[in-house]
Amino acid sequence: MSERSILKRQVCFSLYAASRAATAVYRPLLQELGLTYPQYLVMLLLWERDGASVRELGEELQLDSGTLSPLLKRLESAGLLERRRAPDDERRVAVHLTARGAALREQAARVPAQIAAAAGLTRAEVEQLNSTLARYTDALQAHVK
Amino acid sequence: MSERSILKRQVCFSLYAASRAATAVYRPLLQELGLTYPQYLVMLLLWERDGASVRELGEELQLDSGTLSPLLKRLESAGLLERRRAPDDERRVAVHLTARGAALREQAARVPAQIAAAAGLTRAEVEQLNSTLARYTDALQAHVK
DNA sequence: CTGTTTTTGGTTGTGCACAACTAAATTGTG
DNA sequence: CACAATTTAGTTGTGCACAACCAAAAACAG
Numbered sequence A, B: 001m002s003e004r005s006i007l008k009r010q011v012c013f014s015l016y017a018a019s020r021a022a023t024a025v026y027r028p029l030l031q032e033l034g035l036t037y038p039q040y041l042v043m044l045l046l047w048e049r050d051g052a053s054v055r056e057l058g059e060e061l062q063l064d065s066g067t068l069s070p071l072l073k074r075l076e077s078a079g080l081l082e083r084r085r086a087p088d089d090e091r092r093v094a095v096h097l098t099a100r101g102a103a104l105r106e107q108a109a110r111v112p113a114q115i116a117a118a119a120g121l122t123r124a125e126v127e128q129l130n131s132t133l134a135r136y137t138d139a140l141q142a143h144v145k
Numbered sequence C: 001c002t003g004t005t006t007t008t009g010g011t012t013g014t015g016c017a018c019a020a021c022t023a024a025a026t027t028g029t030g
Numbered sequence D: 001c002a003c004a005a006t007t008t009a010g011t012t013g014t015g016c017a018c019a020a021c022c023a024a025a026a027a028c029a030g
Helices: A011-031 A037-048 A054-061 A065-077 A099-108 A111-119 A123-144 B011-031 B037-048 B054-061 B065-077 B099-108 B111-119 B123-144
Strands: A081-085 A093-097 B081-085 B093-097
Touching (some): A011 B011, A011 B037, A037 A054, A037 A065, A037 A093, A037 A099, A037 B011, A054 A065, A054 A093, A111 B123, A123 B011, A123 B111, B011 B037, B011 B111, B037 B054, B037 B065, B065 B081, B093 B099
Antiparallel strands (some): A081 A093
């Protein structure tokens, strides 16, 4: 293990590299849908929770309005969603799918299987990786606050 | 496990979130050194391999010149390094630390321990996470080419 | 009800990532 | 040697991330 480079010995770098490698695998698949990877994550949420507010999306994705506002604006001008001020609380902006946005779900349904094929990990390994990462993220986030 | 949200069930999102959470823990520590996280990675490499070329740095970091060129320019104007065309092959740009850049290594030496404290994983878990991530990244990268 | 505080979303500015392209230097081939 | 192909850095343009700041709406306190 000591022959690994200075970078590869650090978990942070492995994460950083793995995350970008995963995004690179998604890129060509999502390009067919006209989405970037963060846009795809937003759509995943909206397909399950149409009408979520910007704050709720940000909570799930751990992204602030400085990232989400322009991203949502791009999805809006692509005709996939609409933003409407909530009538009962005008601070909130509810994000609603258009028919086109909702329809995209069918096409996107094929994506996860294609990714899984590329990952080269067993289902059990995926489960374990996922849960270790979740604990790691939680520990780090607790430390920042 | 099925009560996890649509996002948290996907390894790709766990990676994406974990990577950003890790960067967020580094940020205040690196700010004292005047570095961003990707800049810190470049400095880690240079502290071990002063004079590496842009191509070599990009190979290790999996970053292309579109990312590295401006990043190196910022480190250069911060007085931490210099870029010199290699006399034997003028296509290559060798990146050399300045005295200030080399000296920063002492200050940076404290960073990894502070991060480890925040991670909340045992040494064995870190080792396993790291090796699973490396295999995952390799599998994904093989699939892209 | 009035003034303050909090919540919510937005804007601006900086720094990655990465695709697409360019230019210069080197290498390979007939 | 001539000249095509390759290697190496750099530039430009788009889209995240995130800090710092702002404005409007709502909730709260006296």
